Amino acid sequence: xxxxxxxxxxxxxxxxxxxxxxxxxxxxxxxxxxxxxxxxxxxxxxxxxxxxxxxxxxxxxxxxxxxxxxxxxxxxxxxxxxxxxxxxxxxxxxxxxxxxxxxxxxxxxxxxxxxxxxxxxxxxxxxxxxxxxxxxxxxxxxxxxxxxxxxxxxxxxxxxxxxxxxxxxxxxxxxxxxxxxxxxxxxxxxxxxxxxxxxxxxxxxxxxxxxxxxxxxxxxxxxxxxxxxxxxxxxxxxxxxxxxxxxxxxxxxxxxxxxxxxxxxxxxxxxxxxxxxxxxxxxxxxxxxxxxxxxxxxxxxxxxxxxxxxxxxxxxxxxxxxxxxxxxxxxxxxxxxxxxxxxxxxxxxxxxxxxxxxxxxxxxxxxxxxxxxxxxxxxxxxxxxxxxxxxxxxxxxxxxxxxxxxxxxxxxxxxx
Amino acid sequence: xxxxxxxxxxxxxxxxxxxxxxxxxxxxxxxxxxxxxxxxxxxxxxxxxxxxxxxxxxxxxxxxxxxxxxxxxxxxxxxxxxxxxxxxxxxxxxxxxxxxxxxxxxxxxxxxxxxxxxxxxxxxxxxxxxxxxxxxxxxxxxxxxxxxxxxxxxxxxxxxxxxxxxxxxxxxxxxxxxxxxxxxxxxxxxxxxxxxxxxxxxxxxxxxxxxxxxxxxxxxxxxxx
Numbered sequence: 001x002x003x004x005x006x007x008x009x010x011x012x013x014x015x016x017x018x019x020x021x022x023x024x025x026x027x028x029x030x031x032x033x034x035x036x037x038x039x040x041x042x043x044x045x046x047x048x049x050x051x052x053x054x055x056x057x058x059x060x061x062x063x064x065x066x067x068x069x070x071x072x073x074x075x076x077x078x079x080x081x082x083x084x085x086x087x088x089x090x091x092x093x094x095x096x097x098x099x100x101x102x103x104x105x106x107x108x109x110x111x112x113x114x115x116x117x118x119x120x121x122x123x124x125x126x127x128x129x130x131x132x133x134x135x136x137x138x139x140x141x142x143x144x145x146x147x148x149x150x151x152x153x154x155x156x157x158x159x160x161x162x163x164x165x166x167x168x169x170x171x172x173x174x175x176x177x178x179x180x181x182x183x184x185x186x187x188x189x190x191x192x193x194x195x196x197x198x199x200x201x202x203x204x205x206x207x208x209x210x211x212x213x214x215x216x217x218x219x220x221x222x223x224x225x226x227x228x229x230x231x232x233x234x235x236x237x238x239x240x241x242x243x244x245x246x247x248x249x250x251x252x253x254x255x256x257x258x259x260x261x262x263x264x265x266x267x268x269x270x271x272x273x274x275x276x277x278x279x280x281x282x283x284x285x286x287x288x289x290x291x292x293x294x295x296x297x298x299x300x301x302x303x304x305x306x307x308x309x310x311x312x313x314x315x316x317x318x319x320x321x322x323x324x325x326x327x328x329x330x331x332x333x334x335x336x337x338x339x340x341x342x343x344x345x346x347x348x349x350x351x352x353x354x355x356x357x358x359x360x361x362x363x364x365x366x367x368x369x370x371x372x373x374x375x376x377x378x379x380x381x382x383x384x385x386x387x388x389x390x391x392x393x394x395x396x397x398x399x400x401x402x403x404x405x406x407x408x409x410x411x412x413x414x415x416x
Numbered sequence: 417x418x419x420x421x422x423x424x425x426x427x428x429x430x431x432x433x434x435x436x437x438x439x440x441x442x443x444x445x446x447x448x449x450x451x452x453x454x455x456x457x458x459x460x461x462x463x464x465x466x467x468x469x470x471x472x473x474x475x476x477x478x479x480x481x482x483x484x485x486x487x488x489x490x491x492x493x494x495x496x497x498x499x500x501x502x503x504x505x506x507x508x509x510x511x512x513x514x515x516x517x518x519x520x521x522x523x524x525x526x527x528x529x530x531x532x533x534x535x536x537x538x539x540x541x542x543x544x545x546x547x548x549x550x551x552x553x554x555x556x557x558x559x560x561x562x563x564x565x566x567x568x569x570x571x572x573x574x575x576x577x578x579x580x581x582x583x584x585x586x587x588x589x590x591x592x593x594x595x596x597x598x599x600x601x602x603x604x605x606x607x608x609x610x611x612x613x614x615x616x617x618x619x620x621x622x623x624x625x626x627x628x629x630x631x632x633x634x635x636x637x638x639x640x641x
Contacts, residue, residue: 066557073542074566078573109450236475236502239531250502257505347449350498350509352478361479363498378479378498386534415557 031059034397038067042145042401045411047385053397061392061400063385068415076375080341081107081181082318084375089175091379091413094137095130095356096176097166102353104179105260106362110349111181111342113313117304119183120262125196125299126169126178127261127353128292132203133162134356135285135292142282142405143214146223154210161199168192181342182317183309193300200293207293211286224278228391228403231276238390239383242358243284244407248276254354266298278406285408316342341370357381357410377416381409432468432508439467446511451498453509458495461512462523465497469528474499474508477525480535482514482543486569492517493545497525514545524549542567 037048046067052060072091076084088103089096101123108115115123136155143151163173168189170176178184214220230240235248245252253270255263271287273280309317318337323330346368352361358380365374384407392400433454436443441460446453456464468474479498485491491513499508514520524547525532536547537556544565547553554560559581564571575595580586 066555066559069557071566074571074573112449237530239477239529252502257502345449347447348453348509349448349450350479350507351450352500359478361498363479363481363496365483374481374483376479376481382534382538383531386531390530 036400038064042404044141044404044409047404047409047411047414049388049392049400051392051397051400056397058392058395058397058400061389063388065382065385065411066415068411070416072416073375073377076372078371080370081344081372082337082342084372085179086175086177089177091377091416092134092355092357092360092381092410093174093412094410095127095134096174097126097130097170097178098134098353098355099360100176100179101127101261102351102355102360103362104181105353106349106351106364107181107342107344108310109351110344110347110364110366111313111316112345113182113310113316115183115310116307117262118187118306118308119310121299121304122184122188122308123179123261124263124266125193125296126166126176128295128299129162129165129196131292131356132289133159133166135289136162138356138408139210139214139282139285142408143220145401145405146220148214148217148220151210151213154206154213158203158206158210161203165192165196165199168195180309180317182313186320187308193303196296197300200296204290204293207286207289214282215286221279223398223402224282224406226275227278227399228395228406229275229277230387230391234387234390235276238387240358240387241380241383242355243281243288244358244384246271247273247281247284247406249274254352254359258352260351260353263295265302266295268292268295278402281406281408316344343370344368344372352378355380357408357413358384360413377413379413379416381411381414382416385409385414432472432510435472436464436467439464441467446509448509451507451509453511455511455513458512458515458522461495461497461510462525462528465499465510465525465528468499468508468510472508473501473503475502476500477529477532477535478507480525480532480539482520482522482539482545484543484567484569490517491515493520493543495522495539495545519546520544521546521548523547526550541565544568 032053034051034053035048036051037043038046043049048064048067050062050064051058072087075087085100085103088099091099104123136159140152140155143149166176167173169192170178170185230244230248232249235245235250240248241252249272251270251272254260255268256270268291269287271284271291273284314333315336318324318334319330324334344366346366348363348365350361350363352359359378360380361378363374363376363378364372367373388403391403395403432452433443433445436454436456441456441464443454443456443464446455476499477497478500481496483494483496485494493514495512495514497510499510500506512522514522522545524536526536526549533551534556536550537552537554539545540547540550540553541555541557542565555562558566561579561581563578564576566575572595575593577595578593580591580593585591
């Protein structure tokens with residue numbers, strides 16, 4: 001299950017910060033308080049760190065959130081289930097397709113609705129492509145944070161190709177809003193799968209080349225190996241998920257452990273790290289992209305025929321437009337769903353999906369009807385950031401930049 | 417695939433419930449569409465979660481939130497915990513009703529999972545549930561001086577006009593945090609015989625009046641003349 005990695009020795013690294021310095025007893029220095037962000041290139045959005053410094057060493061770190069708080073949960077209570085899909089794009093805006101899928105499956109579980117195999121396959125392909133594109137951005141930004149410019153150029157170039165494919169499939173490069181409750185907005189275009197396959201073929205060698213820029217790079221390793229170590233126990237206690245948890249050696253991947261959308265049919269490995277430092281988290285992300293390519297190729301190889309939306313869900317899925325314009329029954333169905341929203345039974349569900357940043361969860365409480373009573377979004381970035389005060393204390397200020405880059409968070413999702 | 421949960425739910429539904437009852441706790445079954453769910457009395461939450469964590473392998477607190485069942489409902493607030501076991505790959509939902517409908521509070525579980533710290537701060541911020549025993553119960557998404565709890569059902573979607581977080585900016589500019597222009601919203605067009613420009617949820621353009629007509633209409637007039 002786990003992929004083995006070998007790690008360079010970094011015993012010298014551990015002894016980098018003498019313990020006495022943190023106490024501030026050896027030098028009679030005055031503590032300085034410094035605010036990093038909310039508009040700082042290495043905080044990847046609008047995170048603010050209120051830091052207390054002793055020289056260059058952090059004695060306290062207090063993240064200040066909320067600069068991007070839009071009240072998504074409040075908004076969700078005031079609109080129908082399908083109307084909320086565009087808002088899920090804006091959670092982790094580097095992987096909207098994966099968010100769309102997680103939200104749709106959560107609501108479908110509430111309705112006890114199963115989507116056909118073709119729809120599941122489309123969702124898996126899009127989610128894995130989103131994972132690649134999100135990790136590419138994460139990788140490029142991480143490299144940039146620690147001074148490696150060229151990685152960003154390579155990864156954005158590849159991401160652009162993915163965005164072209166997204167645009168062809170969904171009509172939008174960025175805010176895709178691709179899923180609907182009970183299906184997706186449209187079937188895959190003709191020849192699209194072939195183009196995805198061609199992308200995967202040419203992507204793997206480029207990925208190797210890109211990762212080579214960092215994996216044995218002396219400067220990169222100096223900045224990441226042994227920095228920001230998160231122990232297994234801490235990672236679990238703070239609710240870390242995704243590559244950050246797996247980097248600490250916990251092989252939790254919901255695609256394997258609690259498969260959804262047909263992930264159980266595909267073979268892939270779950271990479272885990274051994275030390276839990278910034279370098280491990282980087283390696284895990286790199287390997288995950290290779291595994292995503294593996295999954296995509298398997299889906300394409302046995303891409304199922306049949307309907308791409310739940311055909312028996314008359315009160316939930318609005319039928320395709322060509323049918324609405326030609327058939328009376330579909331017209332009525334479309335009208336009811338547009339005006340009243342998909343009709344849900346009362347109940348509550350909690351569904352989590354393995355997203356690029358970690359586990360994205362939706363807790364939906366319904367009293368019946370077309371509007372959720374309460375919709376809680378469990379955002380992986382929020383939980384991943386909650387460990388910052390613990391791991392940043394005692395670090396050098398330049399290490400904070402590495403740690404933030406390696407945690408790979410998105411504030412749109414964190415602040416909601 | 418929806419069947420992923422159903423396969424486990426029939427056998428596992430009794431498990432957490434029977435386990436907690438066996439520990440002498442007054443747990444009752446909670447209606448759920450997917451995972452096993454239990455209701456526990458508010459005072460026994462920490463004990464119940466502690467037992468689930470140490471003896472049933474629920475090592476991760478995935479989510480902590482609260483539900484507001486609207487003004488007038490009693491109990492009005494319910495705190496909900498979702499636990500996940502990385503060894504058994506199952507979830508459990510634990511819920512507890514808050515005693516007070518006006519000033520809800522719940523015991524803090526930061527001692528069990530340090531990760532609960534931010535979840536509880538968020539829940540306090542948006543829902544107004546006070547977590548007793550929390551080491552640092554401050555707002556997290558809204559600013560510290562913000563006077564409301566926006567996720568409560570009696571808080572309007574448009575928001576309520578309040579002061580800016582920075583008093584010095586307000587003193588200088590007189591700006592306040594305004595509520596959103598809903599213009600007949602939220603996000604729906606009213607049906608019936610109405611003027612559609614008034615019904616659409618968008619801000620109205622008031623810059624053109626009779627005395628100062630829109631330039632394009634003026635142009636039209638000249639063409640007609």
